Amino acid sequence: MPGRIKTGVIGATGMVGQNYIQMLARHPWFEVTYVAASPQSAGKRYADAVAGRWVMDEEIPEAVRDLTVGDASDIATARARCDLVFSAVEMDKQAVRNLEEQYAASGLAVVSNNSAHRWTEDVPMVIPEVNPHHLDVIPLQRKRRGWQKGLIVVKPNCSLQSYLPPIYALIRAGYAVESLIVTTMQAVSGAGYPGPASIDMIDNLIPFIPGEEEKSEQEPRKILGTVRDGKIILNDSLQISAHCNRVPTINGHLACVSLKFGGRKPPLDEIIRIWQEFRAEPQELGLPSAPQPMLIYRDEANRPQPRRDRDAGRGMAITIGRLRPCPVLDIRFVALSHNTVRGAAGGAILIAELLQAKGYLG
């Protein structure tokens, strides 16, 4: 695949970084030409740097095994080796903000999993099927910061990716949503490696994930926001209450949702039709990672299930089931997404594909 975009993974030795390495192994547009990590790993062969902590179920791709790990703080080398970087660094927020801005200032497009820049008002937080138009702030982002080619885009928290797209589909179809109460059952991979101890997860679950409920409740305000004057104006029309639980599954965040409409209430079969027909810009552009369809509705009473549905659409689709009236709000349903694919590396790669399709890369 000649002519692929040279791509770096910053924070390449951690679990999210490993996910990027694995998912990019056969990507038609992006080629991993550079990996960077902390100073302890810098200088090592990638395969040596992750020896004993490669936790993916597939092997390290051949093309990456022998790359020399760079130091994440070495911007110049990154710039020399690639045009696009995926940021999966884990440091304190201010340090991440600075680092990602340095990468962008050097001319690199930065797509980040880190939460540091999620609330920066000229940094889009994007689910490509929901708010692709938020990329419109990039020209002003560049202008304001004096960047020529660089840019920063971030992906939101994994926990909301199972329920926000189906809700957005209803909003887009003209059915305003006023409030929702969501209880998530989230997989252990969402906590990175090592994540929850097995002694806490055998014959047990934990009804708390630090910071997760706040992200689940707040980030949709920005994702559903509108662009004005190169900034993203928050949308405060939707109230969310989130209960987040850690459960003993490997991958797949499941959400039980009760929802109240703000105005007209669609009948149930209309909702299912809206979901089944939902197509957005990534589907229309035919982006390589865009699932076709994005939203899958299953009729069986006992679906979606994490192990059986998380891989739908190669981990990029969202599976919904059990749509029924809610005796307290209006409707309720269950939704599931793959947290380390759609909710992390896959979602970020789809952002990068959208950037490329819209001409923001190179």
Add this chain to the structure above:
Amino acid sequence: MPGRIKTGVIGATGMVGQNYIQMLARHPWFEVTYVAASPQSAGKRYADAVAGRWVMDEEIPEAVRDLTVGDASDIATARARCDLVFSAVEMDKQAVRNLEEQYAASGLAVVSNNSAHRWTEDVPMVIPEVNPHHLDVIPLQRKRRGWQKGLIVVKPNCSLQSYLPPIYALIRAGYAVESLIVTTMQAVSGAGYPGPASIDMIDNLIPFIPGEEEKSEQEPRKILGTVRDGKIILNDSLQISAHCNRVPTINGHLACVSLKFGGRKPPLDEIIRIWQEFRAEPQELGLPSAPQPMLIYRDEANRPQPRRDRDAGRGMAITIGRLRPCPVLDIRFVALSHNTVRGAAGGAILIAELLQAKGYLG
């Protein structure tokens, strides 16, 4: 322990029946003198009848091992051997209704786990701390049916036992509750033996339990109802929306609750105080199985957890945590109860203790 009440377990070979056998092993008031099951088991020694399918973690109690299993349809023998029977039979509903009525007609007090009589209007469905006064219908139950000493009382579904008592405590304290949305994560033991297949529960959960949401939503209407003219009048003031999930834990049903008050809204510290000070008739009577206290509030952010909290109060207490405001309704919290103790055999034994304390037995 001389003078204990002679007690039978009908449906003694199934998992609920085994729970009764184990929990009654050291009971100060009740002595298992009779066990009955299906015709296939009848005539066998109890230990032989459950060989290979005794699933309790403790051994079969010595006093029960050698009892001869009776035929559940043989009312006369049951009547000759005991004064009280716990019904854990599994048959179609009409058959259960008939059988339990025959036991009662013979003069036996019947406390049942089965759902067959839950909606019979003169049969109380009792959580002893919530609606002990529903036993007041027993005299009219007897009169209407021509029973001298017999009676039937049933226990409600296990899934609601984690959240209804804390909500009742608030109602009793003068804070009307208008609606609640509850998502449960229920243990596999709730489905009996064998219950869910391990292949469905490893790295997975199932967002559906047949019939469970209906029971969770409807049974509180009766439990919170009022007694009038020897019948229980349903309470329709509380709207409930339940999402019920099966998760890979052995015991302990956990519920994430969002709740809206009907009138005045108590501050959070007042709610915790109400819970911590909650005492009801079983506590005041000092019933042997009554937990002291019944409601335990934990301050830690990550509690209650099924494995760590289900055994509180020897499995009869309810553990609550994470009380906080709800952005959509008024408050939210997490509650946990032991489904096979409080939610099944233990709850029924506490009913029987209440019956004895109130003079309904013998």
Add this chain to the structure above:
Amino acid sequence: MPGRIKTGVIGATGMVGQNYIQMLARHPWFEVTYVAASPQSAGKRYADAVAGRWVMDEEIPEAVRDLTVGDASDIATARARCDLVFSAVEMDKQAVRNLEEQYAASGLAVVSNNSAHRWTEDVPMVIPEVNPHHLDVIPLQRKRRGWQKGLIVVKPNCSLQSYLPPIYALIRAGYAVESLIVTTMQAVSGAGYPGPASIDMIDNLIPFIPGEEEKSEQEPRKILGTVRDGKIILNDSLQISAHCNRVPTINGHLACVSLKFGGRKPPLDEIIRIWQEFRAEPQELGLPSAPQPMLIYRDEANRPQPRRDRDAGRGMAITIGRLRPCPVLDIRFVALSHNTVRGAAGGAILIAELLQAKGYLG
């Protein structure tokens, strides 16, 4: 893919049958044109017949969804629809033996997962990389039984597939093996659906699998046997002691092996070399399902692991690790194979490919 061999799956609604359906979905040589099951399923659309009990992680293949399920006892229809059948029926052994013989007598090639014919002396029990030459008995099988085109071949038990091929590789390289003690940790899928109850597999394991140790110890005698006069002469030179355990994994049987050589003892690096260079007839013939390589040796101290290594070679390779001296016998190691792929449907499909390559089909 025109010209593919018309293939039937008998016992198509059970878990092994479903595995066949899934694995054959994209097979280059075989096309599922017929499915059969018990009389209760017969006449239904396949998708309807397995509704609610399709347990594969992928969906029912489009090409099979609408097939009408035949009655497994209807030989004529099977013969009219296909040339090859995979038998995954579950009945008593004598009934299976009769049924499979009727299929063969009608002219069908039968490859069976069932254990009924494993000890029939003119029926080969084949691991294609170990004893492909046992197919040489087919001409005499046909002659003796008066079959023109029909034949029966069976695959051995799944538990031995992780350790017998590595041991055979050593024997083939000239190092006689005298005895081995093997402890297996076997996945729940090996028991079919529903298989072990989750209440027995959460925070637990079961040190017993009915019949499994006998199969593990006896079947290698036939697989390593020699063909003489159209019969397979048992090999009694290898003594096996098997401890079989059921553990809470979905797929992947793992074996801890201690082994004693009968004569010369190869050094450890020689053993690894033998494994890494091992190629047998399926590899040489380039059969579509033959893994290249079959035996994978991993250097990491903590491998193979069921979830991480079972899919090696698309589930058809065997992963070995931890080769080291044994203080009691000679050497010890750990081996893993995918029980429902290599150990069941995949192994049987590889047998069918070998039959085709050797001219036994059609």
Add this chain to the structure above:
Amino acid sequence: MPGRIKTGVIGATGMVGQNYIQMLARHPWFEVTYVAASPQSAGKRYADAVAGRWVMDEEIPEAVRDLTVGDASDIATARARCDLVFSAVEMDKQAVRNLEEQYAASGLAVVSNNSAHRWTEDVPMVIPEVNPHHLDVIPLQRKRRGWQKGLIVVKPNCSLQSYLPPIYALIRAGYAVESLIVTTMQAVSGAGYPGPASIDMIDNLIPFIPGEEEKSEQEPRKILGTVRDGKIILNDSLQISAHCNRVPTINGHLACVSLKFGGRKPPLDEIIRIWQEFRAEPQELGLPSAPQPMLIYRDEANRPQPRRDRDAGRGMAITIGRLRPCPVLDIRFVALSHNTVRGAAGGAILIAELLQAKGYLG
């Protein structure tokens, strides 16, 4: 309980330390009057020091909650507060050796879980039912080191506690054992907290535990050794080959054992009789923690199982099952012990009870 021995737990905040705290809560002879840990915890209230990392299923005992945590390196305070200390410190081996010797030199009896002193030739490594006579080296230990009242005794690794006592029972009955091959399936609690990551233990197991096989193979040489001239002479007559696996259970190490006798071979029923009748010094002395009986043989084909049998004898008994001939060695069986009770804190407490009964304390 007046007059109980003042007891300290050194390393009290870790998981083994917590086990001691929990198990000593109601001990008739020992009273926890002192807890010590690292400098970071020193000075805090114990309940504060373990806040957020108390992982026992029971609450912190009232009597210990308010103890002030001492610094483990402060020998004088420990000496002032107690006469006996349980050492559960985690440091490098030389530091542990020095620290434990300083405690002993100050006059304290030290019973240690740490492996640092297991190979010190005048330090007994004791399973009270197997080698209580090794305590006879204490007078010479004291003399050689110039200690007046102090002493050090250690307990062996948890993995061998399931199989060594049953084997010792056979040896004591006159049946020499020449070799054994054992495969263990060990619970996650054996690795302390946090121990194995849940992502490594869901739908998986790990066929390797660092250092565990060496301990399993070597420590029996000392435990079965003989005392001569105040030293323990290793017993090299028994060859052991251990395969150690980590499996997803909370507690309970299970071992599959194949065994070869050195001389006479007892019939199977004789072996069961030897186990059932086995009594040793702790049983004869009626020590509070001594299980009666120590060895439990179960007839059921599928026992022992970790969750169902680990609590036998309050976690101090060993459950054995599946005794049968071994086609390669002589016999085989399955054995189970509770790794954090018998294999850790409970085993050490039993050692302390034995020390007290034999007059070594105070």
